[in-house]
Amino acid sequence: MTHPAVAMELLAPAGTMAAFEAALEAGADAVYVGAPGLNARALARDFTFAEIAAMVAHAHERKKKLYVAMNSLVKESEIPLALETLSVLAGIGPDALIIQDLGLLYLVQRFFPGLAVHASTLTTVNHAMAAHYFKELGFERVVLARELSLEEIGAIHRQGAVELEMFIHGAMCFSYSGLCRFSSLHGGKSSLRGQCVQPCRRRYDWLPSGKRACPGQGGQSGKGSKGGGYLFSMNDLCGIEHLAGARDAGVVSLKIEGRLRSVAYVRNTVRAYRLALDALDASPDRRTGMLAEAHRLLDASMGRKRAAGFLLAGQEERLIVPRLSGSTGEVVGKVIRVETPKGRKGDRAAQAQVVLQAPLRLGDRLRLYEERSGDRISFTLHDLAIKGKRAERAEAGQTVTVGLAGIESGRLRQPFHGILFRVDVSGRDDKKHSTLARTAARLAVPLPASADLERLLAELYAEPAADRQAGEGRRSGHGGQVGHGTGGRGRSASPEWWLKVGTPEAMALRYPFKVARVLVELSRRTWEWGMLAMRRKPEQRPLVWTLPAVLGHGQLSWYRDAIGQLRRQGAQCFQIAHIGQLGLFAETDGPAADGGRLELYGDYSCNVLNSAALRLYAARGLAGVQFSLETDRATLAAALAGFSRPLSAPGARPMQVGLTVHGRPPLFTARLDAPHFQGQRSFASPRGERFYLDRRDEAVYAHAHTVFSLLPHADELARLGVDYLVVDVSHGQPKKNAAELTALLSGRGELPPYFSGNYAGILS
The missing domain is CATH 3.20.20.70 (Aldolase class I)
Structure with a gap:
C-alpha cells in the first residue's frame, strides 16, 4: 500500500504558554489552543489575544502551525463576542479555526471568509458521506469522531478529498462527542460548551432485576442495589502502536488531547509520538529502542490506563475496566479509613490511613477520590506519619497516615471508600519564566471598534431568514x-x-x-x-x-x-x-x-x-x-x-x-456495547437517580427514568x-x-x- 505524499502532522494541545513552548520543543508540527471564552474546555484562564498573536508569530517563524479551537456552542447573547473574536483572529491569522457550531461557520463565511475552518470532533463525522458534505459546507479539514477504526477511516479517505484529522492519544468520552447531554440536562453544565462535570467518570450501581423500573417510574434506587462500578469510565486512547495504520488510512494530522493537562504531560506525550513517528522510517535496530523510550515517556505522563480505543475492531472489551475510577494521575494508594476531628472545631485536622502503592513525600500534590460519589479533593501533603512518627517520605507497601489539613469534614463522607492519586502540576505558573509570555505582554492587539461591531450586527439581523439567493437550498x-x-x-x-x-x-x-x-x-x-x-x-x-x-x-x-x-x-x-x-x-x-x-x-x-x-x-x-x-x-x-x-x-x-x-432524550449516545452491559439495563447514581440503557444496533443509549418535560x-x-x-x-x-x-x-x-x-x- 502506498503512503500519502504528505507526512502526517503531529498536533499538540496547549492550555498555557509553557505547554505551547514545550510542545514545539518536543517535536510538534502544530499546536491548538482555545479561543478566549468560546472553546470547549473550561480552562482556569483563557489565553489573551496578545498571547495568541505571539504564539502564531512564534510558530510561523519556526515553520509550524497554530490552530485556534473556537469549538463551543454559542448562545445568542454571545453572538457579539463571537463577532469580536472572529474579527481579532482574522487580523492575527492563525492557520485555522476549529469549530462545531454551524452558526460560527455562517458568521465566518458571511463576514470573515479569509479564515480557514476545521470541523471539530464535536460535529460527530463518522462516515464518508458526512465528511464529503462538510467539505461542501466549506470545511478544509474534518476532525473525525473518536469511535472509528483505522479500516473505517481508510474507507472515508478513499471516498472523499477532504483532509482527515484523528485523535491519536488522550481522554475518551463514553458518548459520541457532540451527543452527550448528561452533564447539561442533569446539572446545567454543557459538555458542548466546555463545562462537562464528567458524569461518565462516576460510580454507578446496577439495579437488581427485580427492581428494574419501567421508564416513567421515578424515586430512589431502592435498597439492595448491587454490582456496578465505573460503568462508563473509558480508558485513555493510546495509538502509538498504530501510526503506520493511520498513515496508510490517509490521515493528515494526528491529534493529542489534553489542553487541561500539565506541561510535563504535553512534553512527554509529544516527545513519545515524535519518536514513534520517526521510528516508522528508521532501521529495525533503531526502531526498537525508539519505541521503548516512547513508552517510557508515556508511562511518566500520569494519565489513565491506556488502550487502543476503537482503532482495532474487536478489542472493545478493553476500553472500560469497571473497577477502576478513571481518574488521571498516578495511583499512590488505597484509603482504608478516614478519621474526622471530634470535639471543638479546629482541635485537629482530618487524617486518612493509606496503604501505599507508590512512594510518597512531603510537598506532593495529591487528589483524594471518593469512589462512590465521584468527589475529588485536591491538597498538598504537609503532614505524613508512619506508625505515629512524623516522616518526610514513605515507600510503596507501607501503611501511612496522611494529614488532610484544610479539607472540610463535611466533604469526607463516612465510611470513606477512596483512592489517593499524585497529581502533576508542573508548569502551572509559566509567565514569570517565559520569554514568549513577556513578548506577549508587550503586544497590543487592537479590538474592533464598537461602531464596526454594531455594523456587523446590524447586517446580520437585517438579513432575511430565508436564502439570500434564490435556489441556494x-x-x-x-x-x-x-x-x-x-x-x-x-x-x-x-x-x-x-x-x-x-x-x-x-x-x-x-x-x-x-x-x-x-x-x-x-x-x-x-x-x-x-x-x-x-x-x-x-x-x-x-x-x-x-x-x-x-x-x-x-x-x-x-x-x-x-x-x-x-x-x-x-x-x-x-x-x-x-x-x-x-x-x-x-x-x-x-x-x-x-x-x-x-x-x-x-x-x-x-x-x-x-x-x-x-x-x-x-x-x-x-x-x-x-x-x-x-x-x-x-x-x-x-x-x-x-x-x-x-x-x-x-x-x-x-x-x-x-x-x-x-x-x-438520550443522555449518552455511545458506540461501545461493553461486555459488562450484558443482561443489565437499569442503573443508579450515588444520589439515587435512576437511568436505563437502551441497546440498539446503531448505538447504546442511556436515558433517565424521570421524564424531561417543558409542558408546563x-x-x-x-x-x-x-x-x-x-x-x-x-x-x-x-x-x-x-x-x-x-x-x-x-x-x-x-x-x-x-x-x-x-x-x-x-x-x-
Whole structure:
C-alpha cells in the first residue's frame, strides 16, 4: 500500500504558554489552543489575544502551525463576542479555526471568509458521506469522531478529498462527542460548551432485576442495589502502536488531547509520538529502542490506563475496566479509613490511613477520590506519619497516615471508600519564566471598534431568514424538490403539536392536543408497520420519518434504499439528526409518487443554539429545525427574535423552529456495547437517580427514568414564537405516557416526577 505524499502532522494541545513552548520543543508540527471564552474546555484562564498573536508569530517563524479551537456552542447573547473574536483572529491569522457550531461557520463565511475552518470532533463525522458534505459546507479539514477504526477511516479517505484529522492519544468520552447531554440536562453544565462535570467518570450501581423500573417510574434506587462500578469510565486512547495504520488510512494530522493537562504531560506525550513517528522510517535496530523510550515517556505522563480505543475492531472489551475510577494521575494508594476531628472545631485536622502503592513525600500534590460519589479533593501533603512518627517520605507497601489539613469534614463522607492519586502540576505558573509570555505582554492587539461591531450586527439581523439567493437550498445537494413545507405558517401563537411514537398502538391513542404530525424513527423494526400506516394515509396525521443520531458506514446503503422506496410510496417528510445526513437525499428519484415536494426537518441533535445557525439551516433548504434541547429560556427567546425577520421573496415561507417539550432524550449516545452491559439495563447514581440503557444496533443509549418535560411552559413557548412542539412517547408504556401528558399539561392532580433541564435556569 502506498503512503500519502504528505507526512502526517503531529498536533499538540496547549492550555498555557509553557505547554505551547514545550510542545514545539518536543517535536510538534502544530499546536491548538482555545479561543478566549468560546472553546470547549473550561480552562482556569483563557489565553489573551496578545498571547495568541505571539504564539502564531512564534510558530510561523519556526515553520509550524497554530490552530485556534473556537469549538463551543454559542448562545445568542454571545453572538457579539463571537463577532469580536472572529474579527481579532482574522487580523492575527492563525492557520485555522476549529469549530462545531454551524452558526460560527455562517458568521465566518458571511463576514470573515479569509479564515480557514476545521470541523471539530464535536460535529460527530463518522462516515464518508458526512465528511464529503462538510467539505461542501466549506470545511478544509474534518476532525473525525473518536469511535472509528483505522479500516473505517481508510474507507472515508478513499471516498472523499477532504483532509482527515484523528485523535491519536488522550481522554475518551463514553458518548459520541457532540451527543452527550448528561452533564447539561442533569446539572446545567454543557459538555458542548466546555463545562462537562464528567458524569461518565462516576460510580454507578446496577439495579437488581427485580427492581428494574419501567421508564416513567421515578424515586430512589431502592435498597439492595448491587454490582456496578465505573460503568462508563473509558480508558485513555493510546495509538502509538498504530501510526503506520493511520498513515496508510490517509490521515493528515494526528491529534493529542489534553489542553487541561500539565506541561510535563504535553512534553512527554509529544516527545513519545515524535519518536514513534520517526521510528516508522528508521532501521529495525533503531526502531526498537525508539519505541521503548516512547513508552517510557508515556508511562511518566500520569494519565489513565491506556488502550487502543476503537482503532482495532474487536478489542472493545478493553476500553472500560469497571473497577477502576478513571481518574488521571498516578495511583499512590488505597484509603482504608478516614478519621474526622471530634470535639471543638479546629482541635485537629482530618487524617486518612493509606496503604501505599507508590512512594510518597512531603510537598506532593495529591487528589483524594471518593469512589462512590465521584468527589475529588485536591491538597498538598504537609503532614505524613508512619506508625505515629512524623516522616518526610514513605515507600510503596507501607501503611501511612496522611494529614488532610484544610479539607472540610463535611466533604469526607463516612465510611470513606477512596483512592489517593499524585497529581502533576508542573508548569502551572509559566509567565514569570517565559520569554514568549513577556513578548506577549508587550503586544497590543487592537479590538474592533464598537461602531464596526454594531455594523456587523446590524447586517446580520437585517438579513432575511430565508436564502439570500434564490435556489441556494437547491444547490445544497438534495435535488430540485426541496420545499419549505406545505404547512408552513410563519410565526404564530398556536404552534403545531408533533408526536413521536415507537409503536403503532401509540398512534391510535387519544392525546390532550391535536396531533398535526407523527414522527417515526426509520429502522428495520418500524419499516413494516410504518409502511402500512402510510398506505392508509391518515390525512390528519402525516408521517415524518426520522433518522437516528448516529449512522455507521455499513448502514448508509440500507437507509438510502429505504428513503428511495418511501419516496416512491409517497413519503414527503423526513427529519435528519445530523447535517451530514442530507447526503442521503442527494440521489432520491425526483418527487414523491403523489408529486409532493420533499420536506426536510432537523432534530434537536443538530445542536442549534443561535439565530446564525438557524440561518445556515434555512440556507440549506430545511423546512424546519428543532432548537437545542439544552437551551435556557433567555437563549431561546433571543434566538427566535434574531431569526424572526421578513422574507425577501414574495410568498416564500420561513423555516420553522421547533422544540422537543416532552420525552426521555438520550443522555449518552455511545458506540461501545461493553461486555459488562450484558443482561443489565437499569442503573443508579450515588444520589439515587435512576437511568436505563437502551441497546440498539446503531448505538447504546442511556436515558433517565424521570421524564424531561417543558409542558408546563407550553403557553410561554407559544408566545415566544416556537412553531411546533414535539412530544416523544417512543419510550415507556403508551397509555401511561398519555396519562402523564394530560396531567402535566393541565397542571391538575398529582403530577408525575419530571425535570426541565436548563429551561428555567441558565445554561452554562
